[in-house]
Amino acid sequence: MTVKAGIIGATGYAGAELVRILSGHPQVQLAAVSSVSFQGKPLSAVYPAYYGLCDMVCGTQEEVVQKSDAVFAALPHGLSQPLAKECHDAGKVFIDLGADFRLERLDEYEHWYGVKAVYPDLHAEAVYGLPEFFREQIRGKKLIANPGCxxxxxxxxxxxxxxxxxxxxxxxxxxxxxxxxxxxxxxxxxxxxxxxxxxxxxxxxxxxxxxxxxxxxxxxxxxxxxxxxxxxxxxxxxxxxxxxxxxxxxxxxxxxxxxxxxxxxxxxxxxxxxxxxxxxxxxxxxxxxxxxxxxxxxxxxxxxxxxxxxxxNMVKGAAGQAVQNMNLSLGLPEKTGLTMFPPAF
CATH class of the missing domain: 3.30.360.10 (Dihydrodipicolinate Reductase; domain 2)
Known part of the structure; x- marks a missing residue:
């Protein structure tokens, strides 16, 4: 199977790391990326290391949702809830690298982050994406709260x-x-x-x-x-x-x-x-x-x-773990696209 993946917030550090990892994933096609700050510019203009490798133009969040089977949101807290609702209603996988769905107790979320939980039912449906502990809960789920570093x-x-x-x-x-x-x-x-x-x-x-x-x-x-x-x-x-x-x-x-x-x-x-x-x-x-x-x-x-x-912190603490969660969600081998060695020096 080929998964069409999209990244909302692709020009932040976690978003750019998602681009790097997903571009090497054998069962993923990077379908769309978005950025509020750099909309209309190629990703390689923001990160010159990607020149000739990923020159995809940063579009809108709506384009990412429309074109993707799996949507990654690398956004500050408070911004993912409406996107998660849109993806949920469209039957798409939504993996949130922010904090909007991480805390089970909504009063704790609202206290610590100062943001209202606007979709309580959606929060209840989200699974916490730390595979080493919660792998079976993650399999097949479409709304995943990706832990941080x-x-x-x-x-x-x-x-x-x-x-x-x-x-x-x-x-x-x-x-x-x-x-x-x-x-x-x-x-x-x-x-x-x-x-x-x-x-x-x-x-x-x-x-x-x-x-x-x-x-x-x-x-x-x-x-x-x-x-x-x-x-x-x-x-x-x-x-x-x-x-x-x-x-x-x-x-x-x-x-x-x-x-x-x-x-x-x-x-x-x-x-x-x-x-x-x-x-x-x-x-x-x-x-x-x-x-x-x-x-x-x-x-x-x-x-x-x-x-x-x-x-x-950018891989197992962010983008790599998000891809690990995508693999589990979609029934792909968990290690796919993630077996790169650390550099020796």
Whole structure:
């Protein structure tokens, strides 16, 4: 089968990454792309690296919906709901890379994002697209909320231990670092080169809107309320998420036991690599790929688990995971178009 795919918001970083991945997907034809800022211009005029490879002209959102079987929306929160309704009514697959359908509790969504949930029934129908945990719910579904980078990296680092009862479900700390592409393409003072270069800082401390989403995933997997202190930091690099997660261990838990639990949990997950002791998870080792690496440690003095995960925030943390979800939705082999190796250096 050939899938006609379209991208709304194709000139943002996540949208441009979708173009790169979908253009190499053997069962996808890129049917249409849109951009509010660059409508009428070829994509290669915005990203010269695509010259001669993808010179498709940026059209309207309406054209993308009309021409596509599967629509990817790479838009800021609050803008995807009417598009999702249009695609739903037309029977098309809609994969939202924004946050409009990620939170199950609508009061949480409205509180954290300041946006009204205008289609409650549509929100109830949406499935959360983290395949390693919710694969069976995603298969065949047409409205998928694609998780972001932090909300992928932290649960992947913690779920096996939580599910096995090896860590406490409160007092968890997620100390995370992100490459600057996670802040989006629009320039801000914090992402201006002289401010960013040779520096690192925390942001939105104690109130980042990804906190309830992380807790929601952990709650769904372990069946109990989970509390997480989540603090993100901005790194002076283009790509990558490094999540260092701390949790209180159940008395008597050993590193060997943890290692075995994680290896067993992820043994059939192509995109998750549980590293052997002595190897380290590094954003350098997952760039441009859909892989997530996990390394495990125990602090024997405090009896804390230290689980570190690394992924590319533009691929497994955005566009790659969205394509993984499209494959599941349409009954394609899950790895299709996503088996590219990370560069060796």
């Amino acid at each position: 932090y909300t992928t990296a932290v649960p992947l680092a913690l779920v096996p231990a939580l599910k096995a009862g090896l860590i406490s479900n409160d007092g968890i700390i997620a100390d995370c670092k992100s490459g600057v592409t996670g802040a989006g393409r629009k320039m801000t003072q914090d992402t201006h080169y002289p401010e960013l270069n040779e520096g690192m800082h925390a942001y939105k401390v104690g109130g980042h809107r990804h906190t309830p989403e992380i807790e929601q995933t952990l709650r769904r997997v372990c069946g109990e309320e989970v509390t997480v202190t989540f603090t993100p930091h901005l790194l002076p690099v283009n790509r990558g998420i490094l999540a260092t997660c701390y949790a209180h261990l159940t008395p008597g838990t050993t590193l060997e036991q943890l290692q075995k639990v994680y290896e067993e949990f992820y043994k059939n997950e192509f995109f998750v690599r549980v590293l052997p002791q002595g190897m380290r998870a590094d954003i350098h080792h997952v760039r441009y790929s859909n892989f997530c690496e996990i390394e495990l440690h125990i602090d024997p003095r405090t009896q804390m688990l230290v689980a570190v995960s690394a992924l590319d």
